[in-house]
Amino acid sequence: MKVPAPSIQLTHTNAGRVSEENLKKIPCPTLRTLVNEGLLTPDASGIVDLRQLDKALTQIGVSTVPRKLLTVGAEGATKEVVAQQLGDMGRGSFNIYALTGSSLDHKGDTQVLRGGFNQERLDWLTSFATNGHIGMKELSNAQLEAAREPGTGLFGKGLGVVELTALLKVFGSRGPDGRKTLSVDDVTNLFKHSTFPDSFRAQLKPTESGEVQSAQQTGALKLIAGVVDMSFRQVGTVTGRALMGAYNAVGRQLGLDQTSATGLGASMCPAGPPTAQSKKTVHVPGESPS
Amino acid sequence: MQHAGLRLDPPPDFVVDQVMFSFKGQPAAAGDPRVLQKQTAIRPSLIVHRRDVGEHAALEVLAGEVTAELVTSVPGLSELASEEMRFADGAAGMMVSFSFALEEVGTARQYHALRKDGGVLTTLTLTVDKLALTDTVKERWLSVLASAVKHGDGGLQ
Numbered sequence: 001m002k003v004p005a006p007s008i009q010l011t012h013t014n015a016g017r018v019s020e021e022n023l024k025k026i027p028c029p030t031l032r033t034l035v036n037e038g039l040l041t042p043d044a045s046g047i048v049d050l051r052q053l054d055k056a057l058t059q060i061g062v063s064t065v066p067r068k069l070l071t072v073g074a075e076g077a078t079k080e081v082v083a084q085q086l087g088d089m090g091r092g093s094f095n096i097y098a099l100t101g102s103s104l105d106h107k108g109d110t111q112v113l114r115g116g117f118n119q120e121r122l123d124w125l126t127s128f129a130t131n132g133h134i135g136m137k138e139l140s141n142a143q144l145e146a147a148r149e150p151g152t153g154l155f156g157k158g159l160g161v162v163e164l165t166a167l168l169k170v171f172g173s174r175g176p177d178g179r180k181t182l183s184v185d186d187v188t189n190l191f192k193h194s195t196f197p198d199s200f201r202a203q204l205k206p207t208e209s210g211e212v213q214s215a216q217q218t219g220a221l222k223l224i225a226g227v228v229d230m231s232f233r234q235v236g237t238v239t240g241r242a243l244m245g246a247y248n249a250v251g252r253q254l255g256l257d258q259t260s261a262t263g264l265g266a267s268m269c270p271a272g273p274p275t276a277q278s279k280k281t282v283h284v285p286g287e288s289p290s
Numbered sequence: 291m292q293h294a295g296l297r298l299d300p301p302p303d304f305v306v307d308q309v310m311f312s313f314k315g316q317p318a319a320a321g322d323p324r325v326l327q328k329q330t331a332i333r334p335s336l337i338v339h340r341r342d343v344g345e346h347a348a349l350e351v352l353a354g355e356v357t358a359e360l361v362t363s364v365p366g367l368s369e370l371a372s373e374e375m376r377f378a379d380g381a382a383g384m385m386v387s388f389s390f391a392l393e394e395v396g397t398a399r400q401y402h403a404l405r406k407d408g409g410v411l412t413t414l415t416l417t418v419d420k421l422a423l424t425d426t427v428k429e430r431w432l433s434v435l436a437s438a439v440k441h442g443d444g445g446l447q
Contacts, residue, residue, distance in 0.1 A: 238359045238413070241310075241337045242400060245417030246390060248314055248335035249398045 018042065024117065025097040029190045030167060034060070035096065036194035046097030053094070060170055060200075112191045122191050126184045133181040139168060173199040306446040308341035332398045332419035336434070340446060343411040352411055353384035353404050360388065360402070369399075375432075379439035381405050389420055397421045403435040407444030414438055 018035055025046070026032040034040040039056040042048045112121040128138040167190060172180035182190075186197035195201075291298055294311065315334035343352065357372055367388040375385045383405040390398050399420040405412050414435050423431075 238356050238402070239364075241339060241413070241415045242360060242364060242402070244312065244337055245335050245400050245415050246398065248312070249332045249417045249419075 022046070022097060023194060025099075027099050029112070029194070030170070031096060031099075032194045033190055033196060037196060040096065042096045046095040047093050048096045050092050050094060060196075117192060119192070122188065125191070126187055129184050132184050133175070134168070134184070134187060135172070135179050135181040136168065171197050171200045173197070308339065309446060310337065310339040312337045332417070332421075334416070334418045334431075336417075337415040338412070338438070339415070340410055340412045342409050342446060343406070345409045347406070347409075347411070349382070349384055349404060349406045349411075352406070353386060356402055356404065356413070357386050360386065364388070364390070375403060375436065377405055377439055378433075378436050381407070381440065385435070399423060401431070401435060403438070405438065407440045410444055410446055412438060 017038075022042075023032055023036060026035060031040065034056050035042060039059055040048055040052060112118055112125055125142055126134070128134060128142045130138055134142075168180055168182055171186065171190060172182050173186075174180050182197065183199075186199065189195045189197050291300065313336040315336075353372060357370075361367065361370065367390060370386075370388045372384065372386045375383045377383050383403055385401060385403045387399060387401040390400065397420050398417055401414075401416040401418075403414040403416070416431060416435055418431055
């Protein structure tokens with residue numbers, strides 16, 4: 001049977017192996033790019049070994065703490081689907097095609113990959129660029145507008161912020177002013193073509209085994225810092241105030257463009273944050289709290 | 291209008307949309323054993339934020355959204371709790387609390403207390419030293435939160 005030529009440009013590592021239809025099922029631009037670049041190789045039904053996800057994240061420079069958060073989250077988000085498919089044998093896997101509609105599917109994102117790929121929404125996202133580049137400030141503006149979508153609760157806003165920040169922190173390149181940005185071409189490569197930005201690809205260096213690895217490590221603190229930065233820019237958010245409290249607690253000065261150290265819970269979709277506990281009994285001042 | 295050492299004359303058709311102010315407690319004394327051991331000593335702080343959310347937003351739903359945002363943006367947060375509370379003027383409120391997981395703030399506990407007066411949501415974010423949270427100390431801190439009562443009509447103006 002002839003496989004229709006996909007409209008998404010495939011690299012030689014993935015040519016024809018994953019169809020356009022299946023790529024469109026992946027709602028996260030980073031995961032979709034990892035698949036398209038051949039660093040993730042889902043089987044026909046979308047099952048990916050978490051060890052491969054862990055390795056792929058290592059290769060693009062995401063270091064230990066956020067990598068653990070992401071792999072744990074991936075497993076949690078599609079646990080039921082995988083269990084139905086593979087039963088106990090599915091442990092240690094997640095289904096990359098089953099993320100849409102999972103517990104982490106949310107509104108308030110950029111909508112560029114909603115239902116596959118949306119050029120109009122990509123044009124909307126890149127319209128926020130300044131001098132052809134998108135940095136934290138521009139992503140914050142885009143995220144604020146995206147979060148105004150009807151039906152977006154705070155949950156969706158939080159996830160969207162982290163998603164965009166992770167893209168910037170991992171794939172962005174540092175400009176003369178020291179700040180990381182993505183060019184409009186970079187954003188197009190990630191969202192439309194599911195390929196690494198040219199500048200990111202240029203700094204990939206081969207390992208002894210012939211694979212590639214990013215020369216820049218994006219550790220927890222850097223990714224976290226970006227999330228906090230974006231959250232805090234949205235003054236008046238719960239996240240912003242929570243992190244202000246954290247910074248106040250350790251005596252740091254928190255400027256509007258300075259960042260703190262938490263945040264990666266739901267980055268790079270999917271991640272699996274702990275669920276809130278149920279309500280406890282009434283607390284009344286003067287009585288022993290529960 | 292004047293507030294906190296600033297006087298401002300906004301256009302007459304401008305209305306206050308939200309307000310936020312932040313308090314900090316005293317830093318740990320130099321003789322605090324944790325400072326001597328170069329461990330992080332937690333400085334308490336209180337952030338008060340008020341904004342118009344409309345008459346129809348239920349406090350429980352707002353508290354749920356607060357909880358959801360916190361769990362997605364503060365990775366590894368632990369000892370998460372949400373409970374009803376009552377303010378000193380008898381108003382019903384909700385409180386969400388958790389402990390930070392990160393090493394440098396790992397001994398901090400944070401409380402988010404919410405109350406709604408008409409269409410105005412007040413959120414009080416209190417960050418304190420978890421290691422010092424005896425029952426008595428915790429009661430004192432919670433009383434600080436409960437002391438937030440409506441003044442006048444409770445509006446933002």
